[in-house]
Amino acid sequence: MDPSTGTARANIAQGLSGRYATALFDLAIEQNSLDTVLASLESLDNGLASSDDLKALTSSPMVSRSQAAAGIKGIAGAMALDPLTSNFLGVLAANRRLGSLPAIIRDVRALAAARRGEITARVTSAHPLSKAQQTALASKLKSGLGRDVSLDLTQDPAILGGLIVRIGSRMIDSSLKTRLDQLGQALKG
Numbered sequence: 001m002d003p004s005t006g007t008a009r010a011n012i013a014q015g016l017s018g019r020y021a022t023a024l025f026d027l028a029i030e031q032n033s034l035d036t037v038l039a040s041l042e043s044l045d046n047g048l049a050s051s052d053d054l055k056a057l058t059s060s061p062m063v064s065r066s067q068a069a070a071g072i073k074g075i076a077g078a079m080a081l082d083p084l085t086s087n088f089l090g091v092l093a094a095n096r097r098l099g100s101l102p103a104i105i106r107d108v109r110a111l112a113a114a115r116r117g118e119i120t121a122r123v124t125s126a127h128p129l130s131k132a133q134q135t136a137l138a139s140k141l142k143s144g145l146g147r148d149v150s151l152d153l154t155q156d157p158a159i160l161g162g163l164i165v166r167i168g169s170r171m172i173d174s175s176l177k178t179r180l181d182q183l184g185q186a187l188k189g
Contacts, residue, residue, distance in 0.1 A: 017100045021107030024088050028108075033084055038112055040085035041105045047079065048102060058098040068093040106152055113150035122152045124164040126176075129153060141165070 028037040047054045057063060057071045072093045076086035092098050110120045121141055123129070129137070134151055141149040145167070161176035 015103075016097070017103035018107050020088075020092070020097065020100065021104045021111060024084075024104070025108050025111045027084060027088075031084060033082060034112060034115075036082045037085050038108070040079075040081040041108055043079050043081065044085070044089075044101065045105050047075070058101050065094060065096060068096070068098055072098070109150065109152060116148070116150075118148040118150040119145060119167055120150045120152055122154070122166040124154050124156050124159060124175075126155065126157050126159050126161050128155055137163075137165075141167070 024037065025034070028034040048058065054075060057068060057075070063071070069090060072089045073086070075081075076089055081089070089098075089101075092101065092104075106122075113120045121138075123137065134153070138149050138151055149167075159175035159177045160180070162174040162179070163172075164175050164178075165172040
């Protein structure tokens with residue numbers, strides 16, 4: 001294991017989502033199915049972003065274990081998720097950990113990026129970034145960091161515009177909300 005993968009693993013494995021992500025990642029490596037698992041997780045992430053029903057199934061405390069397991073089994077079949085990811089979702093449902101799914105997806109992506117020698121940049125934007133904008137941002141970050149960069153994208157309309165980029169412990173906040181807050185503070189004197 002190269003040092004960057006070990007460091008990423010140590011940072012991720014600290015929390016609950018990290019332990020689940022590390023287990024899924026290790027199983028995917030062991031079964032030579034990392035790319036398939038990553039594709040399934042991408043589909044799940046898109047589903048969570050676009051389906052209120054899926055979001056409710058994974059986050060509602062009113063959904064029983066058996067209902068969650070049945071719902072997840074149906075969703076896994078409908079989305080044609082790979083068997084490893086489907087079984088993993090069943091474990092999450094049985095342990096009432098489906099609410100951690102977005103963090104688990106993020107952590108598996110970070111482990112995969114570290115394995116490829118990439119740095120993961122968590123990017124928050126007010127609106128979804130186009131593929132061209134994503135490519136330009138990744139290229140700009142790569143030139144500044146000297147390493148390939150994997151983007152973990154989220155949207156938060158509250159930032160109004162601009163971007164917030166987090167790479168490790170560094171943060172670049174060029175959001176319109178932060179700039180307006182700073183202007184407001186400056187005007188208060």
